[in-house]
Amino acid sequence: xxxxxxxxxxxxxxxSESLGGVILIISVIVSLLIANSSFAGAFENLLSTQLGFQxxxxxxxxxxxxxxxxxxxxxxxxxxxxxxxxxxVEGELSSFKKAALPIFAAIGGVLAPATIYFLVNKGTNTAAxxxxxxxxxxxxAIAIITLLGKKxxxxxxxxxxxxxxxxxxxxxxxxxxxxxxxxxxxxxLYAGGVFAVxxxxxxxxxxHLAAYLIPGAFIWYFVHHSxxxxxxxxxxxxxxxxxxxxxxxxxxxxLEHILVKPVNFLIMPVFALANTNITFxxxxxxxxxxxxxxxxxxxxxxxxxxxxxxxxxxTVKLGISxxxxxxxxxxxxxxxxxxxxxxxxxxxxxxxxxxGEHVILSEAKFSILTGSILSGILGxxxxxxxxxx
Numbered sequence: 001x002x003x004x005x006x007x008x009x010x011x012x013x014x015x016s017e018s019l020g021g022v023i024l025i026i027s028v029i030v031s032l033l034i035a036n037s038s039f040a041g042a043f044e045n046l047l048s049t050q051l052g053f054q055x056x057x058x059x060x061x062x063x064x065x066x067x068x069x070x071x072x073x074x075x076x077x078x079x080x081x082x083x084x085x086x087x088x089v090e091g092e093l094s095s096f097k098k099a100a101l102p103i104f105a106a107i108g109g110v111l112a113p114a115t116i117y118f119l120v121n122k123g124t125n126t127a128a129x130x131x132x133x134x135x136x137x138x139x140x141a142i143a144i145i146t147l148l149g150k151k152x153x154x155x156x157x158x159x160x161x162x163x164x165x166x167x168x169x170x171x172x173x174x175x176x177x178x179x180x181x182x183x184x185x186x187x188x189l190y191a192g193g194v195f196a197v198x199x200x201x202x203x204x205x206x207x208h209l210a211a212y213l214i215p216g217a218f219i220w221y222f223v224h225h226s227x228x229x230x231x232x233x234x235x236x237x238x239x240x241x242x243x244x245x246x247x248x249x250x251x252x253x254x255l256e257h258i259l260v261k262p263v264n265f266l267i268m269p270v271f272a273l274a275n276t277n278i279t280f281x282x283x284x285x286x287x288x289x290x291x292x293x294x295x296x297x298x299x300x301x302x303x304x305x306x307x308x309x310x311x312x313x314x315t316v317k318l319g320i321s322x323x324x325x326x327x328x329x330x331x332x333x334x335x336x337x338x339x340x341x342x343x344x345x346x347x348x349x350x351x352x353x354x355x356g357e358h359v360i361l362s363e364a365k366f367s368i369l370t371g372s373i374l375s376g377i378l379g380x381x382x383x384x385x386x387x388x389x
Contacts, residue, residue, distance in 0.1 A: 080169075299371070
């Protein structure tokens with residue numbers, strides 16, 4: 001008899017993501033209002049405030065914005081890593097047959113937008129931003145599909161969640177490989193040593209969360225100083241935390257339960273608030289017609305559904321995978337459109353692509369905002385119309 005799987009964490013993940021998406025939207029609006037008001041200067045000064053401490057051997061003093069992007073986002077990626085590992089053990093990624101469709105769909109959803117952006121921006125000073133339209137924002141995408149309620153089959157929500165998780169994993173790998181500064185191998189060695197200790201504790205049956213989280217903080221410090229983006233530390237720590245494929249709550253599920261609400265109700269809104277402060281300037285709309293703007297918008301709106309749809313169709317026709325139950329191809333295209341909601345993840349990669357480039361970053365953020373809104377509307381309308389038919 002098959003073991004009973006503990007579905008409670010997954011249900012909680014979906015439910016909190018939907019509400020978290022609403023809070024994210026509010027944070028975006030508030031951030032835009034602040035950026036275009038008399039409080040803009042004070043808000044910029046707040047984000048530039050130095051926090052932390054520094055000694056001769058320990059450097060932990062950074063601007064508030066960097067603590068948000070490197071520190072708080074590492075916790076977000078810790079949650080994403082927990083979700084990825086749990087799906088590998090007991091969920092939609094637990095067997096090749098289950099994982100094939102969202103995995104290949106996610107690959108298509110990464111390659112097509114990146115290719116479109118690259119072709120549009122080849123040879124320009126914005127070519128480095130090819131990773132921007134690759135990402136899918138889990139919170140917003142799940143929020144939109146949850147708003148549809150019973151209009152879409154439940155299997156489609158699971159497919160979207162699995163696709164977005166694989167998408168995040170690939171985005172993390174892209175960040176680590178292509179958007180990291182000069183590497184310091186001694187710090188990478190230290191981080192690898194601590195990670196090896198965590199894996200050994202997992203194998204030895206250690207289940208106390210503090211035994212993983214405290215060393216995980218050291219991994220973050222070493223990775224941050226190595227030149228690889230610090231968010232990868234969250235994923236490494238998550239992969240070391242033990243879980244089980246049955247209904248008994250594991251340390252991984254316990255930590256996921258603890259993190260879901262703080263991440264979705266605090267960390268992600270704070271990130272959106274800090275990084276969406278776009279000051280609307282003359283000529284910004286024209287920026288949508290530049291190679292940067294066109295590459296981002298086309299990548300998100302066209303590239304995502306195109307790549308997800310084509311590779312999904314190929315794997316099903318080749319017998320590698322099967323369609324989600326009660327779902328048709330129109331559903332897959334609708335999910336592909338929702339995959340074009342890049343928003344917070346796309347903004348995150350834009351910050352890594354153009355550090356210190358204020359004008360380019362503003363245009364990129366506005367293009368991401370435009371492409372994500374269009375993708376959300378088109379996906380909602382598509383899935384809603386399919387349900388009516």
